[in-house]
Amino acid sequence: MTRKFIVGILFLFTSLSIVAQQKITLEEIWSGAFRTESMDELQAMKNTNQYTVLDFNRTSRSAQIDLYDFATLEKVSTLIDSKDFPELKSIDSYTFDKDEKKILIASNSTPIFRHSFTADYFVYDISSKKLTKFTDKKIQEPTFSADGTKIAYAFENDLYVYDAISGTHLQITNDGKKNAIINGITDWVYEEEFAFVKAYDWNANGTKIAYIRFDESEVPEFSMDMYNQGLYPTQEVFKYPKAGEKNAVVSLHTYDLKTGKSQTINLGDYKDFYIPRIKWTNDSNVLSVQVLNRHQNNLDLHFVDASSGKTTVVLNEKDKAYVDVTDNLTFLKDNSFIWTSEKDGFNHIYHYDKNGKLKKQITSGNWEVTNYYGFNEKSGMIYYQSVENGSINRDVYSIKIDGKGKTRLSSKTGTNDATFSPNFDYFINSFSSATQAPTYTLNESKSGKEIKKILSNEAAEQKLAKYGVSPKEFFTLKTEKGYELNAYIIKPADFDASKKYPVFMTQYSGPGSQSVANSWNSYNDYWFYMLAQKGYIIVCVDGRGTGFKGADFKKVTYKELGKYEVEDQIDAAKVIGKYDYVDASRIGIWGWSYGGFMSSNCILKGNDVFKTAIAVAPVTSWRYYDSIYTERYMQTPQENASGYDDNSPINHVKKLKGNYLLIHGTADDNVHVQNTMKMVEALVQANKQFDWAIYPDKNHGIYGGATRLQLFTKMTNFLLEKL
Known part of the structure; x- marks a missing residue:
């Protein structure tokens, strides 16, 4: 073996160790370091074989609606550039008239709830290049x-x-x-x-x-x-x-x-x-x-x-x-x-x-x-x-x-x-x-x-590759009851099958939903990769009630939200706990919204399986949630009292053995903070110790400024200490 070759091998190992040492940080995740490029507001035209895209110029801080040709992908023109119109502070969204000669542009939008907002609206005539604000009111x-x-x-x-x-x-x-x-x-x-x-x-x-x-x-x-x-x-x-x-x-x-x-x-x-x-x-x-x-x-x-x-x-x-x-x-x-x-x-x-x-x-x-x-x-x-x-x-x-x-x-x-x-x-x-x-x-x-x-x-892709993370491995998990469930697992990059690892389970589990999907990473996925770098195995399982596997699989949870889905998460954790490389005494679970309802139930009903749980903005009783969603799956409380109460975590607080972190925003117009307050009171009266965090004036998404960074830091520290 030549000296040159030996030096090359040493350089390779050195490079690999440097790669292995690069750690994902929460600061990177929540500063947008892993953000991907996309075609924003992509709209196909109706009358010409063209499409439009909303482009943002970060240098000039301006937005343009650009027109492209479908056949050639060549840019035909910029229909409008906000920098040419001082009164147009932004282009938040846009629609065309039927003839596609005018554009209705929303600017300076103010959110109301999840989808609704008011905005200043302008009409732009493409041929004359005239921009008109047809009302001074912020409209909908x-x-x-x-x-x-x-x-x-x-x-x-x-x-x-x-x-x-x-x-x-x-x-x-x-x-x-x-x-x-x-x-x-x-x-x-x-x-x-x-x-x-x-x-x-x-x-x-x-x-x-x-x-x-x-x-x-x-x-x-x-x-x-x-x-x-x-x-x-x-x-x-x-x-x-x-x-x-x-x-x-x-x-x-x-x-x-x-x-x-x-x-x-x-x-x-x-x-x-x-x-x-x-x-x-x-x-x-x-x-x-x-x-x-x-x-x-x-x-x-x-x-x-x-x-x-x-x-x-x-x-x-x-x-x-x-x-x-x-x-x-x-x-x-x-x-x-x-x-x-x-x-x-x-x-x-x-x-x-x-x-x-x-x-x-x-x-x-x-x-x-x-x-x-x-x-x-x-x-x-x-x-x-x-x-x-x-x-x-x-x-x-x-x-x-x-x-x-x-x-x-x-x-x-x-x-x-x-x-x-x-x-x-x-x-x-x-x-x-x-x-x-x-x-x-x-x-x-x-x-x-x-x-x-x-x-x-x-x-x-290249940026993520520098961190040497292991990608999701998709598989079908079969419970002891015989149910075959979509799942994925993320292992530490230096995974050693002879070792025992703690497991952190993530899920949402709501009716018709899907968490196990073959698509690119969300912000949460980067958090999971970060936890894997810290020695955790991440597992996600879509139990009964989730979507895209037929009506019977999805609708089995009818009138019993939180029964079969919780059984499946507990049963999945039992299967995973039997893997040779898993420490069955260190299995945790978390979720947000419906997922928080689930993780709360899991640590209570599965208190012999789960050591730790985090619940963010959870429903704790379907009696506190809205009529359309809840009654679609549960009928009314008057008709189905046991369905509501038997699967409410509030009614199972005495079973708490493990570590429980409860999180909510006070301005959550969707899942009201009332859910968490009722849960807190029940836990207090059951003399159970737990951790909790309240985010003032934050809605169901709990974001704004440094909020997400602080939230995920809190959850990470909780896991490092409790799991």
């Missing part, structure tokens, strides 16, 4: 009419229409009042659980607006003290219907801009119901309305004749547990429609005629459709995303509307998503996996063949 959810001459918007719980030609504002509702009446905007619980804010819609020719009115006068109020910087705290008060309490009374209305008249739509003999979606069909006189009963196990799709107000139920979905609301309702040119449903046990695509008669179940099999992208009228091809290639993966597919000619368009195993060009000739595929950082490529739609790379994140 403005949208163009079909001809682009009008903009509907909400302000202080009322609906308005701005006429760009005359420059006038028309108020079309007059009874809006905080904590009482809302027109065209959802209340808190609809926003959170049905995930939409804009509760109105323009018809196809811009002559009518349909909107939902919320009367929340009798909904109980919830209040939060805000400590702020003043001498005295202030109080936020809003309507929040908890499980079994009164919901807002909803009604459906249409407004005719030609006649100036409003009409109340009689939807039928419903006593306590939700309107989770409204959408005009391609017929400017026909409105589709989804009506859901309070138990959420019966959904009717209505077609409303806007002239007469007559309604017809064209489709009905029933389920012994609950029906999930779909966003995939799409009307074709002949007003037949695409619908997704899990009525055969898995979520699939269906085609109905304009009268609601089933024409074809387009997809089928023991796998789930997870996204519907669109229909190419010219080729008769439907494009969608599914988990056919394994429930932890996502792939892009095409299929003919008659159910034939299915083609897998994505080629890499991991998480694929697509944005299609208007003519469906191309799509931009976003891809990532547990070992590959996000990439964006241009692909052609017939075969999925990659044409060109647009953006990649090799730098993120």
Whole structure:
């Protein structure tokens, strides 16, 4: 062996030891050191074979909406640059009118709840390059009419229409009042659980607006003290219907801009119901309305004749547990429609005629459709995303509307998503996996063949490689009861099978959720890698009740939230505890929100298995959570008292043996700090010692300034001391 070769070997070992010594720090994680590049606000145009992206120039601190050509990926132009308009402080989001000649731009946004916000809005005329602020008010959810001459918007719980030609504002509702009446905007619980804010819609020719009115006068109020910087705290008060309490009374209305008249739509003999979606069909006189009963196990799709107000139920979905609301309702040119449903046990695509008669179940099999992208009228091809290639993966597919000619368009195993060009000739595929950082490529739609790379994140991969962490290993964990569950494990880079390691389990476990997914790292993942560097094995298991494995697997937890999911985490920990390289006396678990509910139950019901648990912003009794979410899975407390109480950690505090850290923000409008306060009182009265931390004025996300860094430092130190 030559001296040169020996020196080379020594250099290699030295380099490897240096790599092994590089440690991930919390300061790096929460300063954004591992942030990846993405295509922000990517939108496909409707009329030209182009797409737009919102780009931010960190040097000039300006934002641009840039236009690109799908076929060449060449930048066509910058539609607008905020630095050219001093009044435009930022570009937070944007939408086009139907002709794509004007842009509605949100700036200076102020968040309200999870999805809702007010903002200053501007109209930008692309050809004249003129920017107009059409109202001095901070408004909500403005949208163009079909001809682009009008903009509907909400302000202080009322609906308005701005006429760009005359420059006038028309108020079309007059009874809006905080904590009482809302027109065209959802209340808190609809926003959170049905995930939409804009509760109105323009018809196809811009002559009518349909909107939902919320009367929340009798909904109980919830209040939060805000400590702020003043001498005295202030109080936020809003309507929040908890499980079994009164919901807002909803009604459906249409407004005719030609006649100036409003009409109340009689939807039928419903006593306590939700309107989770409204959408005009391609017929400017026909409105589709989804009506859901309070138990959420019966959904009717209505077609409303806007002239007469007559309604017809064209489709009905029933389920012994609950029906999930779909966003995939799409009307074709002949007003037949695409619908997704899990009525055969898995979520699939269906085609109905304009009268609601089933024409074809387009997809089928023991796998789930997870996204519907669109229909190419010219080729008769439907494009969608599914988990056919394994429930932890996502792939892009095409299929003919008659159910034939299915083609897998994505080629890499991991998480694929697509944005299609208007003519469906191309799509931009976003891809990532547990070992590959996000990439964006241009692909052609017939075969999925990659044409060109647009953006990649090799730098993120290279940066992580310097730390020598071991990637997630995916596997199927089988419990002693015989349940096969998706799981992953992260081992220390210097893993030695002859040693015994402590295990830290992470999970969320909520209905239909997924934590074991073959996608690139989240901020939490970097924390897990950091803990692995400190000698912990990280394990994540998706138990029964989680999603993408069929309705039976997901809905087994119906009326018993916290029973089967907790059993599965305890049983999974028992299996892991038997691994030769695991110290079964040092198994911990954590979770946030539903995951905190779970980790709390686990250390109590599994007190002989778990040594340590951390619960962040947990539900501690479903009696304290909102009506729509809770009753979907539990019915009401009046109907199912044992389901609520048998699985509430508050009722099991006497079983606490291990180390328990409880964390909450006082301004959590979602999972109220009341949950933690009730848990604390129960633990105190049971004379149990535990640790807890309260974050003043922080919401469900517990962030802002140094908050996340301090929070994760606290949790890390707790684990180092207690596990």
